[in-house]
Amino acid sequence: MENAALIQTKDLVKIYPMGSHELVALNNVNLDFKKGEFAGLVGPSGSGKTTLLNIVGSLDSPTRGSAIVMGKKVEELSHKQAARLRNSHIGFIFQTFNLLPVYTVFENVEFPLLLLGFSPAERKRLVMEALDWVRLADRARSRPAQLSGGESQRVAIARAIVKKPAIILADEPTANLDAENSHNVLQIMEELNQETGTTFIFATHDEKVISYLRRKITLIDGRVVRDEVMTPERQPEAKAQAQAQAQAQAKPSPGRTEQAEETGGPGGTGTRGGSGGRR
Amino acid sequence: MIKFLLKGILRDRSRSLFPFLTVTIGVMLTVFLYCYIKGAESNFIESSARFSTGHVKIMSRAYAAEADQIPNDLAYVGVESLLLELRQEFPDMVWTPRIRFGGLLDIPDEAGETRSQGTVAGLAVDLFGSDSPERLIINIEKAVVSGHLPRKQGEILISADLATTLDVRPGDTATLIGSTMHGSMAITNFTVAGTIRFGVTAMDRGAVLADIHDIQEALDMEDAAGEILGFYRGFIYKDKDAEDMASRFNARHHGQGESDEFLPVMVTLKNQSGLADLLAMMGMFSSVVVLIFVAAMSIVLWNAGLMGSLRRYGEIGVRLAMGEDKGHLYRSLIAESMLIAVFGTIAGTTVGVAIAYYIQVHGIDISSFMKSSSLMVTDVLRAQVTPVSFVIGFLPGLGATFIGTSISGIGIYRRKTSTLMKELE
Ligand SMILES: Nc1ncnc2c1ncn2[C@@H]1O[C@H](COP(=O)(O)OP(=O)(O)OP(=O)(O)O)[C@@H](O)[C@H]1O
Numbered sequence: 279m280e281n282a283a284l285i286q287t288k289d290l291v292k293i294y295p296m297g298s299h300e301l302v303a304l305n306n307v308n309l310d311f312k313k314g315e316f317a318g319l320v321g322p323s324g325s326g327k328t329t330l331l332n333i334v335g336s337l338d339s340p341t342r343g344s345a346i347v348m349g350k351k352v353e354e355l356s357h358k359q360a361a362r363l364r365n366s367h368i369g370f371i372f373q374t375f376n377l378l379p380v381y382t383v384f385e386n387v388e389f390p391l392l393l394l395g396f397s398p399a400e401r402k403r404l405v406m407e408a409l410d411w412v413r414l415a416d417r418a419r420s421r422p423a424q425l426s427g428g429e430s431q432r433v434a435i436a437r438a439i440v441k442k443p444a445i446i447l448a449d450e451p452t453a454n455l456d457a458e459n460s461h462n463v464l465q466i467m468e469e470l471n472q473e474t475g476t477t478f479i480f481a482t483h484d485e486k487v488i489s490y491l492r493r494k495i496t497l498i499d500g501r502v503v504r505d506e507v508m509t510p511e512r513q514p515e516a517k518a519q520a521q522a523q524a525q526a527q528a529k530p531s532p533g534r535t536e537q538a539e540e541t542g543g544p545g546g547t548g549t550r551g552g553s554g555g556r557r
Numbered sequence: 558m559i560k561f562l563l564k565g566i567l568r569d570r571s572r573s574l575f576p577f578l579t580v581t582i583g584v585m586l587t588v589f590l591y592c593y594i595k596g597a598e599s600n601f602i603e604s605s606a607r608f609s610t611g612h613v614k615i616m617s618r619a620y621a622a623e624a625d626q627i628p629n630d631l632a633y634v635g636v637e638s639l640l641l642e643l644r645q646e647f648p649d650m651v652w653t654p655r656i657r658f659g660g661l662l663d664i665p666d667e668a669g670e671t672r673s674q675g676t677v678a679g680l681a682v683d684l685f686g687s688d689s690p691e692r693l694i695i696n697i698e699k700a701v702v703s704g705h706l707p708r709k710q711g712e713i714l715i716s717a718d719l720a721t722t723l724d725v726r727p728g729d730t731a732t733l734i735g736s737t738m739h740g741s742m743a744i745t746n747f748t749v750a751g752t753i754r755f756g757v758t759a760m761d762r763g764a765v766l767a768d769i770h771d772i773q774e775a776l777d778m779e780d781a782a783g784e785i786l787g788f789y790r791g792f793i794y795k796d797k798d799a800e801d802m803a804s805r806f807n808a809r810h811h812g813q814g815e816s817d818e819f820l821p822v823m824v825t826l827k828n829q830s831g832l833a834d835l836l837a838m839m840g841m842f843s844s845v846v847v848l849i850f851v852a853a854m855s856i857v858l859w860n861a862g863l864m865g866s867l868r869r870y871g872e873i874g875v876r877l878a879m880g881e882d883k884g885h886l887y888r889s890l891i892a893e894s895m896l897i898a899v900f901g902t903i904a905g906t907t908v909g910v911a912i913a914y915y916i917q918v919h920g921i922d923i924s925s926f927m928k929s930s931s932l933m934v935t936d937v938l939r940a941q942v943t944p945v946s947f948v949i950g951f952l953p954g955l956g957a958t959f960i961g962t963s964i965s966g967i968g969i970y971r972r973k974t975s976t977l978m979k980e981l982e
Pocket residue numbers: 294301302303321322323324325326327328329330481976
């Protein structure tokens with residue numbers, strides 16, 4: 279069971295009708311994700327990254343083909359069943375943090391557990407554990423408005439992990455963060471992945487995110503064009519490089535986001551990943 | 558979850574304040590109007606009972622059939638024995654005979670020529686009987702404007718308005734010109750002892766109040782009376798009980814020969830002169846008021862709900878993405894509004910009852926509206942706070958909130974999860 283795919287897509291196609299013609303957002307995508315992966319979908323804007331995360335996250339269903347998540351065929355789930363799948367097995371992290379402003383940090387993280395019907399004692403234990411993970415235990419009583427962007431995203435991470443889901447899907451999680459906070463958040467996610475075995479799948483343009491990935495899947499026009507394993511040896515090097523880069527940039531213009539420079543074309547993503555794809 | 562919702566409501570004023578105020582104001586108006594209508598209704602019942610209908614009334618069948626025309630030729634004969642029987646059989650009630658009469662009141666000058674003249678609506682009650690309850694029932698002492706109460710036979714009271722029109726003062730002589738029970742003309746001289754005002758426009762317009770024995774004599778109605786009124790001792794009308802009593806009485810006086818139109822018949826307060834219709838109408842009016850408030854508040858709260866969903870678009874999105882079931886989310890929004898509605902209803906009821914209570918104590922003068930009315934209503938209308946006043950507001954408060962939120966929340970079911978990721982970017 280350990281090695282069985284947690285997520286599997288088979289000839290996955292997603293087509294959006296656009297008036298007279300059709301827009302093929304995903305074109306025969308065949309991918310497997312196993313427990314404990316730290317993978318990223320990269321590719322230019324409009325290449326279908328978000329669309330794929332949506333389907334894997336059971337927020338949307340495929341036009342053709344199949345997406346099997348935790349043994350369930352997404353295309354066959356009712357709204358209610360899809361909600362149940364998300365509720366118990368999938369955590370989401372978004373570009374904007376989307377914390378509920380009237381609730382404290384603690385309550386925001388507690389919310390998914392309320393939905394799952396945990397007892398108050400269990401909730402308290404799990405929330406504090408999650409907040410410990412993101413190093414915000416001392417901010418449990420703060421309101422989202424009192425937090426920095428990095429802290430907010432860490433709360434969002436805590437909210438995603440608190441119910442100990444098998445899968446965490448993160449769409450551009452660093453897009454609203456500066457370099458330092460991006461690394462901070464990424465390191466936390468990496469630790470979580472390594473210590474809890476939670477599977478992470480990102481959709482990103484961000485080099486910093488990419489430098490942490492252990493698997494990089496490149497999409498262009500809805501097709502998987504490359505699926506690479508990032509070797510552990512090279513990884514710290516790339517990370518250090520990215521970190522140094524970030525530090526250099528952080529000083530002259532701290533407010534600058536990393537996304538701005540990641541406008542390179544489809545070829546740009548493959549430059550540092552020398553090794554071949556999986557298939 | 559309730560605790561979670563409560564926290565949200567209490568911390569986010571913009572979420573709760575507007576619906577809260579809507580509910581508070583709507584409930585306040587409903588409660589107040591309800592109390593006001595109740596006050597009008599009981600005022601009406603009470604005035605009617607005192608001056609016209611009693612809690613129950615006994616007439617001859619023939620008289621009852623044309624009671625509006627005060628057909629004294631059909632009056633019940635044998636009042637004394639019937640009274641004895643009634644007092645024995647229904648000791649909880651106070652029984653008292655009355656005669657209504659119409660006629661001309663002629664005021665002569667020193668020479669005996671007519672100085673002024675007016676039509677009058679007369680009421681004859683037992684003014685002098687030692688155990689007569691009438692002084693209390695129609696509250697004559699309080700009604701006296703000038704002069705004094707009749708002290709001996711042959712003295713009458715006339716309404717202050719009529720006294721002004723006819724230019725009569727206490728001590729003057731007034732001649733009543735009417736018709737006897739047998740249809741011949743009756744002319745009787747009385748002395749005006751004083752003038753009165755009951756504060757019931759229908760009574761005050763052209764009233765003459767006389768002693769029943771004087772009128773029996775004047776109109777040739779020996780041992781006869783148009784009506785025998787029965788009152789509950791606590792002066793509280795009990796409709797159900799009155800119905801029972803009437804049917805028992807009528808069943809008994811039925812057996813003695815159906816065709817006898819001079820047999821007595823007992824009619825309850827509600828079944829006289831369209832009172833039941835009027836009370837039903839008031840009840841319907843109350844329902845309509847509540848319905849209108851429910852409808853208006855529902856629309857306002859529906860819009861408030863839509864605005865709230867718009868403002869909380871992100872929150873709803875995250876909750877759906879997290880895997881909260883749409884039905885659960887929908888119900889939690891309704892539960893949240895219902896919590897606000899409970900607070901609003903309590904606040905609205907408190908304020909509404911407080912205002913109603915103020916008006917119960919102080920009253921509103923409506924005499925200007927009652928100029929041409931024949932309703933037995935006192936000119937000062939008072940609201941009435943009843944136990945129902947405290948719960949009536951929950952109907953529009955909770956009902957409208959439920960309807961409004963249920964409609965506005967339907968949007969959740971139309972929200973597509975497939976676009977959540979994009980919306981939350
Ligand atoms: N709901 C939709 N209706 C119509 N077209 C859509 C819809 N969602 C996405 N698309 C289209 O599908 C394609 C893939 O979109 P998607 O959002 O997956 O790209 P992406 O790789 O996430 O891009 P980005 O990096 O800009 O976020 C795009 O051309 C987009 O315009």
